[in-house]
Amino acid sequence: GTHDPFIQAIPKVELHVHIEGLITPELRWKFSQRNGMTLTHPRTGSVFRTLEELQESTEDGMKPAHGGRQDNAEETLSFFESYYGGFEVLKTKQDYYDLAMYYFERAARMNVRYAEVFFDPQGHTRTGVGWEVMMGGFGEAQREAEKRLHVKSAWIMCFLRDLPPESAMQHYLAALPYRGMIVGIGLDSNEVDRPPVLFEEVFARARADGFRITAHCDVGKSYPLEHIHQTATAIGGTGADRIDHGLNAASSPETVEMIREKGIGMTVCPWSYIRHQPLDEVFKRIRTLFDAGIKMAIASDDPAFMEDTWISENLRVVRKYCKFTDEEMVKLARDAVEMSWAPEGVKKEIL
Numbered sequence: 001g002t003h004d005p006f007i008q009a010i011p012k013v014e015l016h017v018h019i020e021g022l023i024t025p026e027l028r029w030k031f032s033q034r035n036g037m038t039l040t041h042p043r044t045g046s047v048f049r050t051l052e053e054l055q056e057s058t059e060d061g062m063k064p065a066h067g068g069r070q071d072n073a074e075e076t077l078s079f080f081e082s083y084y085g086g087f088e089v090l091k092t093k094q095d096y097y098d099l100a101m102y103y104f105e106r107a108a109r110m111n112v113r114y115a116e117v118f119f120d121p122q123g124h125t126r127t128g129v130g131w132e133v134m135m136g137g138f139g140e141a142q143r144e145a146e147k148r149l150h151v152k153s154a155w156i157m158c159f160l161r162d163l164p165p166e167s168a169m170q171h172y173l174a175a176l177p178y179r180g181m182i183v184g185i186g187l188d189s190n191e192v193d194r195p196p197v198l199f200e201e202v203f204a205r206a207r208a209d210g211f212r213i214t215a216h217c218d219v220g221k222s223y224p225l226e227h228i229h230q231t232a233t234a235i236g237g238t239g240a241d242r243i244d245h246g247l248n249a250a251s252s253p254e255t256v257e258m259i260r261e262k263g264i265g266m267t268v269c270p271w272s273y274i275r276h277q278p279l280d281e282v283f284k285r286i287r288t289l290f291d292a293g294i295k296m297a298i299a300s301d302d303p304a305f306m307e308d309t310w311i312s313e314n315l316r317v318v319r320k321y322c323k324f325t326d327e328e329m330v331k332l333a334r335d336a337v338e339m340s341w342a343p344e345g346v347k348k349e350i351l
């Protein structure tokens with residue numbers, strides 16, 4: 001996008017970006033080539049023979065972002081089909097390292113100083129990848145980024161809510177040897193009929209073990225306010241530390257007040273919503289939550305599926321459509337620092 005010196009100069013904290021949401025068709029093609037893999041369409045089984053064929057199948061698949069299928073095209077993949085397709089090409093520690101460095105290099109250029117990056121371990125173990133390959137590659141990149149790029153980071157391990165809670169618990173236990181890299185636990189994937197309390201056992205265990213907690217509460221008519229209530233008040237015993245998205249809260253003054261009163265911050269990713277929600281509605285809701293005094297961190301979500309928009313583009317679009325002043329933009333940037341789970345010393349460096 002166009003360069004904006006004011007936004008570029010803000011020292012940034014990124015709290016909502018999925019490492020797997022960075023996998024563009026180009027990256028997928030590159031990894032599949034070097035791993036000697038053939039990519040196929042998940043439903044028709046037809047082989048993608050060129051990058052262009054892969055691009056065509058994924059390009060229009062973004063609009064029904066929540067697992068829905070385009071009714072006009074048998075061939076077109078839904079968001080989740082495309083997203084999980086990206087996992088298939090990651091095989092080696094080098095792949096994980098390269099993917100993470102792709103993020104950190106980009107983050108450094110946007111003046112991101114600290115990032116809490118989501119990863120979905122269940123999506124990797126089901127393609128046969130081992131923990132040491134995944135965490136080893138991520139960890140090496142993380143150390144390299146801190147040293148060479150001055151981008152500090154931590155990982156948030158998300159559970160796929162469309163899989164059984166038992167799988168979440170198994171993965172939680174398997175991740176414990178890597179707990180030094182992991183600051184928090186999240187919940188993502190397809191939210192339809194999957195309330196957060198289904199995962200209470202693992203959230204309670206994680207809280208007792210000292211992890212921070214967050215959960216995705218998606219935006220749109222199919223996502224009940226009840227999921228936001230459970231996230232804010234119940235999971236982990238007393239409720240999560242943050243809510244990811246959760247814009248539906250703006251429709252209920254009591255919910256807004258409860259979130260504010262509990263000091264729960266929200267991560268807000270405008271480009272993720274404007275793909276399938278009316279623009280004015282989205283920005284009105286963001287304004288409502290901000291004006292109510294809720295802390296929020298503007299973030300990226302899945303740049304590869306959102307026209308290559310990253311944290312800077314998300315900041316630019318809220319500034320424009322919420323008509324945030326420079327002071328309000330600075331408040332947003334400080335909120336992100338305060339909402340982060342970074343050590344106090346790291347927060348002080350950025351503020």
Ligand code: ADE
Pocket residue numbers: 018021065083188189190216272301302
């Ligand atoms: N995991 C990665 N991106 C996601 C999204 N946009 N919604 C739910 N889960 C996700």
Ligand code: ZN
Pocket residue numbers: 016018188216244301
């Ligand atoms: Zn997300």
